[in-house]
């Protein structure tokens with residue numbers, strides 16, 4: 001009837017429907033992209049106080065056939081919502097371990113660590129520890145060179161289970177970093193209970209370090225906290241020599257940011273599949 005038709009119209013929100021369709025499309029394309037080899041692993045150098053590289057952070061990229069390079073901020077949330085982050089995350093771990101095994105043959109890079117970002121959903125998988133072990137074993141990679149990056153929000157769910165998994169992995173020699181430190185809400189008391197080896201100062205505190213005394217105070221406090229907990233600190237988002245100098249003067253020993261290198265395809269990454277020949 002006319003009345004119910006009008007009611008239906010009242011609940012029809014074109015903007016919302018467009019978002020739902022967009023997300024469904026992205027989800028389907030991402031599933032196919034993973035299958036068709038469109039995902040790439042990039043790496044960004046992490047350097048020591050002399051500016052010498054001592055490792056990399058692995059960062060996902062999606063080389064979409066028509067959209068171009070899709071940044072992770074656009075597809076990781078979708079992958080997390082749909083569960084696709086599980087095969088995607090396992091793919092990243094496998095690629096990372098293969099790369100570590102490749103570096104092990106190189107005199108300079110044999111000592112580098114490779115940091116991999118984790119999503120909450122991955123850590124909640126009952127067989128997560130087995131998945132990491134399998135990736136290491138298949139590639140023949142040294143667990144001591146693998147670093148897993150977690151965010152504070154990830155620690156909010158089921159702390160006991162998270163700690164148990166982290167401890168099992170730490171037992172194998174795997175290191176853990178707490179990412180984007182200072183931006184989350186987790187209690188500082190967790191810090192002592194978790195087998196963390198590293199804190200990463202979020203780049204929002206590094207950006208205005210030279211002009212905002214609050215940011216400088218936060219950076220200094222994180223460095224002092226880490227020192228008393230015997231953890232390393234990586235300063236993220238270092239873009240200028242001045243930021244590097246100030247952080248170094250504060251006692252920071254590890255750095256990451258555009259000043260040292262932008263994310264680039266990791267050496268040892270397979271080339272994109274060739275375009276099919278038409279001859």
Ligand code: C2E
Pocket residue numbers: 044058059060071072073076092116117118119179180203236237238239256257258259263
């Ligand atoms: P993140 O873990 O905090 O990674 C650092 C981000 O900062 C990267 O963005 C990097 O390109 C950017 N960055 C590094 N140095 C600078 C700098 O000097 N200035 C500025 N403005 N930015 C800098 P990217 O690659 O776009 O990644 C964004 C986020 O996506 C990551 O933030 C991480 O949370 C997530 N992500 C990336 N790869 C993965 C993955 O394999 N798995 C999961 N779960 N998340 C990932």
Ligand code: CA
Pocket residue numbers: 057117149179
């Ligand atoms: Ca990270």
Ligand code: CA
Pocket residue numbers: 179180200202236
């Ligand atoms: Ca970060």
Ligand code: CA
Pocket residue numbers: 204208212215
């Ligand atoms: Ca600020």
